Amino acid sequence: MSLFFAYLSVVAALASGFLALATDKRSELDRLVRLLSQPWPKLQVRAEGIFSAAHYAEFHRNSLFILLGISGVSAVLAGGTALLSGVVTTDTLPFGLPWLNWHIRFDALSGFFYLLIGLSLIAVSLFGPGYVREFEHGKHSLAVLGLFTGFFVAGMELVLLADDAFFFVIAWELMSLSSYFLVAFQHEHASNRRAAFLYLLMAVVGAIAIILAYGVLASFSGGLTFDHFRSLKLTPVWSSVAFTLALIGFGMKAGLVPFHAWLPEAHPAAPSHVSALMSGVMLKIAVYGFIRFTFDLLDEVFWQWGLLALLLGTASAVLGILYAMQQQNLKRLLAYSSVENIGIIFIALGLALIFFSGGQPRLGTLGIVAALMHCLNHSLFKSLLFLGAGAILHNTHEQSMENMGGLIHRMPRLSGIFLIGCISISGLPPFNGFVSEWLIFQTALQTGNVDSGVIRSLIPTASAVLALTSALAAGCFVNVYGVAFLGLPRSRHVASCHEVSHRGMLAGPAMLAVLCVLFGIFPAPVIESLNVVTGQLVGNTLPQVSAMGWLWVSPVAQEVASYSPFLVLVGILLTVWLCYQLFYRQSGRLEARRADPWDCGFGGLNARMQYSCTGFAMPFRRIFQPVFDVEETIEEQKSGPDGFHTQRLRYQLRVSDRSWAFVYQPVARSVLNLSKWASRIQTGNIRTYIAYSFFTLIILLWGIS
Amino acid sequence: MAWLLALLQTLLFIASAPLLAGWLKKVKCRLQNRRSPSIIQPYRDLRKLWRKEPIVAHSASWIFKATPYIVLSTTVLTASIVPLIAVNLPTAKIADVVVLIGFFALGRFFLALAGMDIGTAFGGMGSSREMTVSSLAEPAMLMAVFTLAMSASTTNLSEAMKYVLNTGLVLRPSFVFAMLGLMLVAVAETGRIPVDNPTTHLELTMIHEAMILEYSGRHLGLIEWASQIKLMIYGVLIVNIFFPWGIAQSFSLESLGIGAMSLLLKLIGLTVLLGLSEVVLAKMRVFRVQEYLSFAYLLTLLGMLSHIILEVQH
Structure with missing residues (x-):
């Protein structure tokens, strides 16, 4: 059942992609439909209405996104059934190499990430029709955008379905290449072309690392399917080589420091609904790849790996948010904040690795659960924020926060939705971002169970950095919301803008906002369903999570730590209501008087101050x-x-x-030097080239004889 | 019964917070050879403010008006988690000490937004500085909490206090460092000298006051009350975690009375210490606050390391 929905989702995404090719084919379609519907005059009248010049564009646009929406809904259904039933389904598709068909496996881990794709995809398909309207009369055809969006989504889903290395890499490349075209969509700007090239370069390098990592496994197991890999026993050295390659490959895609430089360039360059998918979902696919490779395919884990992941994660988290804070471009800021969140996820995964290798599978499981929770939460609020940034861009044509301000008066609904995203991403209770960070802190707190003193002192330091990160994130998003939405408008076109008129453009982010609140208040059911994932993946669950009832979370044990976000919310609402009753109602409903703000007696405050x-x-x-x-x-x-x-x-x-200065420029320089050195053999003199041919010939002849 | 007691304890907590502020002011005045206002002056001030008409700037949005209620309610909720005169209350289970840090962050988030809502330079300046100070204070606070949590192997406040009670009077170097670090953090987070000066109104030096400069009347009253409760929360945290002796472990009237009396004595001691330090020290420049907070972090880190090196038995 789950596999059926999973296939349906892929097919719908591909169909949406192919349908996009019909963007500029109105007259041909019109003729075709007239021909086909000749026997039914009623149908013909309807068809003429749809395929008339006036209505075709809207019909076509909507049907593109309806197909994507169907893909999203079936992805959610597929993920939901896989998580609830806990059934692993396998299949073989007759494509691919003659002796190696595509192996499909759909288990709870794939299902969880399917769910994550589906939720963001539904929001995007609600948001999309309103947003892409402005591209219709632009320089670029909607056909390109729609085609590659469909392929991109299908590619991500196929990665989750893959059960052999060959198919995995094909799906991975489909995802990378189609997203390259999406980044390069508005290629009239030189910066976008540069971003797209950089993205392609990093994707290629990352893919090489991934292929090599699979190559290590394949050469020892003698097969390409994941089942071969699972039964493989590697020596520690080779398994560490494979792990390092996988960490580099998947880390590059996920945007771990120091491989992150492409991310803040590429994500803002794409149209906003694609940025939402790239930042919200595609990075999680890389995390999926890492989890699948490390916890499923490799048979043993070592604490050194955990330490490496922990260090990279910590560096990504704190550097990501520090760089995010210094951005003025809203979408760039959000992209950097993705680096931060990926860092947080890798901190949790690093902790999980350390605990697993230390013989503490229950705590390791807690780490994986925390990482998966943060994947889900980040996909929700990051998609929300990117869609919100897209709505602002759509209405004001402004990306720089320095020109925004006062949007809360002009876009009251969007500002409410965006506020929920900002609170969630800052990791504040009782919303969803806090739950996963709290789980990571709880995991880190169990360090006392580790034997090595060095690790015991490193983990608390890493979690202090995590605390710094979340405090900085709060500062960063106070900055975003305070500058963009509050205060006075800093430019004329922002001052004259108004609420988003397209209903779907609000409904998409609003849906995500509702989910952010829901998952924040009722995290226990989500964590419970993750038990299925960890049960299949590492053979361990967290049975005690909802030992105190489903309104409570107690990850380790009841007396160690417990948190009830629902009671927290009730408490906050109750106290707010009581305060309001006491201090507003009972004090004779004294209304606030409106006046000018305090200007130190000088007068003439303006927006530039x-x-x-x-x-x-x-x-x-x-x-x-x-x-x-x-x-x-x-x-x-x-x-x-x-x-x-x-x-x-x-x-x-x-x-x-x-x-740039530390990693990329040295690499670029050395590549340049190397090529200069190699080009020495090209003297430009015909005699030298003849000599080369002569010697090559002699060597060849010598070799043959 | 237990829930009722928890509610009563919370009410006692928030009702006595202005008293603590009044007492602190009295201590400071006495040390500075001044005549002090009455100890119940904060109550009078609050009553005056609550009755006054609030004035709101034209450019303010709903965030500005809602913030005082949100800030007060998150602070009250935090107060309800912290064991005041008795442990084992059911509210302590709702949220642990990491959530407590989160509650403070939530209140601060809205306060900083409200500072930027009007669109004046002061508000933004205050918000920016407040977020800076808090982002540096939070790791230090968490480190102190971690030290405690790793000893007691719990983050539940009530359980942690019981652990310290049960192990008796043992001198732990880690706790000494953690306590010193937490005290420095508390001074920074509650906006006291030398990080911030709650009585100053010189615009360029203030942090917290700059953020709430536009508030007046009822709104200001709520915010003031919230910051008094916050001061008391930090005080109670410090005395009850590191010196929990006397706190009631059963709900009999006698033990609750002992709990209240011992808490009173401990808080009096702590406020005298705070008053003394405020009289002796001068406010420092904004960009020296990072050094101060790094020192706090260093102390808590030392606490953590000494816990790992000296105290863990295998």
Whole structure:
């Protein structure tokens, strides 16, 4: 049953992709439909209405996204049935190499990630029709966008279905390549072309690492299916080689520091609903690959791996959020915050590895559950925020927060939805982001059970960094919301904008916001259903999670830690209501009086006197200075006899990512040097080339004889 | 019965918070050779504010008006988790100490948003600084909590206090470091000297006050009350975690009375210490706060390491 829905989802996504090809084929379709519907005059009238020049565009656009929506709903159904029933279904498709058909396996882990794709996809398909309208009359055809969106979604789903290395890599490449075309969609901007190229380059390098990782397993097992790999016993050295390659390959796709530089370039370049899918879902597919490879395919894990994942995760988390804070472009900021969240997920996975290798499978399971919860939560709120940023972009044509402000008065509904996303991503109770971070803290707190003293002191330090990260995230999103939605508008077109008119563009993010609240308040059922996943994956569950009832979460034991978000919410609402009754109703309903804000008695406050987002982030920039590459210049134009009178002042600030200077530029330079060195044999002199041919010939002849 | 007692304890908590603020002011005035206002002056101030008409800027949104209620209610909820005069109350199970840090962060999130809602420079400045200070204070606080939690192997406050009670008076270097670190964090988080000055109104030096500069009347009253409760929460956390002796372990009237009396004595001691430090120290520059908080972090880290090196038995 679950497999049927899984296939349906893939087919619907592909159908949506192929349907997009009909964007500019209205007249041909019109003729075809007239021909086909000739026997039924009633149908013909309807068809003429749809395929008329006036209605075709809307019909076509809607049907594209309805198909994507069907794909999303069936993905949710597939994931839901796999999680609830706990049945593993396998299948073989007659495609691929003649001696190796595509192996399909759909278990609870794939089902969970299917669910995650489905939820975001439904929101995107609600949001999409309103959003892509503006591309219709633009330079680029909707056909390209629709085709590759469909392929992209299908690629992600096929990765989850794959049960042999060959099929996995094909699906992986389908996902990577089609998303390349989506990043390059608005290729008239040089920056987008550059971002797309960088993305392609990193995808290729990452794929090489993944292929090599599978290659290690395949060469020892003598087969390409995952079943071969599962029964394989590797020596620690080879299994560490495979793990490192997988960590590099999947980490590159997931955007782990220091392989993250493509992510903040590529994600903002794509259209917003695709950015939502890329940041919300595609990164999770990379996490899926890592989990599948490490916990399922490799037979043994070592604490050194866990330490490596923990260190990379910690670095990604704190650097991601610090860089996010310094961005003015909203979508770029969100992309950097994805780096942070992926870091948080890898912290949890690193903890899981350490506990598994230390013979604490229950705590390891807790780590995996925390990581999976954070995957789900991040996909929800990051998709929400990207869609929200897309709605703002759609209405104001503005990406820079420095020109926004006061949107809460102009877009009241969107601002409410966006606020929920901001609270969730900041990891504040009682919303969903907090639950997964709390679980990670609870996992980290069990360090006392580890034997090695070094690890026992490293893990608390890592979790202190996690605390720093979540506090910085709160600061970052106060900045986002405060600058973009509150205060006074900083530009004219933002001042004159109004609420999103397309209903679906609000419904998509609103659905995600409702899920953020729901999963935040009732996390126990979700964690319970994850027991099926961990049961199949590592053969261990967390039976005590809802020992106190389904409103409570107690991950380790009742007396160790417990949390009831529902009671927290009830408590907050009750106290707010009581305060309101006591202090507003009982005090004679004294209404607040509206007046001008305090201006120190000078008067003339205007929007430019507000704190800007660069200003807000300044203390962080100064405190964490070693992390950034800051270029700050002040140009003064002076006049008067002694240059006392400053006429113009120009302030320039550029904050760039250190990973460029430390990782990418050296690599690029050495590649360049290497190619220069190799090009020495190309002298441009015909005699040399003849000599080359001559010697090659002689060597060949010598070899043959 | 237990739930009723928990409710009563919460009411006692929030009702006595202004008293603590009044007492602190009295201590400070005495140390500075000034005549102090009456100890119940904070109650009078709050009553005055609650009766006054609030003034809201034209550009304010619903966030500005809702924030005082949200801040107060998260603070009250936090107060309900912290064991005041008795352990074993059912409310302590709702949320552990990590959630408690989260509650403070939630209140702060809205307060910082409200600071930016009007669109003046002061509000934004206050918000930016408050988020900076708190983001540096949070790791230190968590480290202190971790030290405690690893000794007691629980993050439930009530259980942790019981653990300290049951092990008796043992000198643990880790607890000493954690307590010192937590005290420094508490000073930063409640906006006291030397990090922030709650009595200043010189715009460029203030942090917390800059954020709430636009609040008046009823709204200001709620926020003031919330910050008094927050001060008391930190005080109670410090004295009850590290010196829990006297706290009631059963719900008999006698033990509750002992619990209340011992808490009173402990809090009096702590506020005298706080008052003394505020009189002796001067407020520091904003960009020296990071050094102060790094020191707090270092202390808690030392606490953690000494726990791992000296105290874990295998």
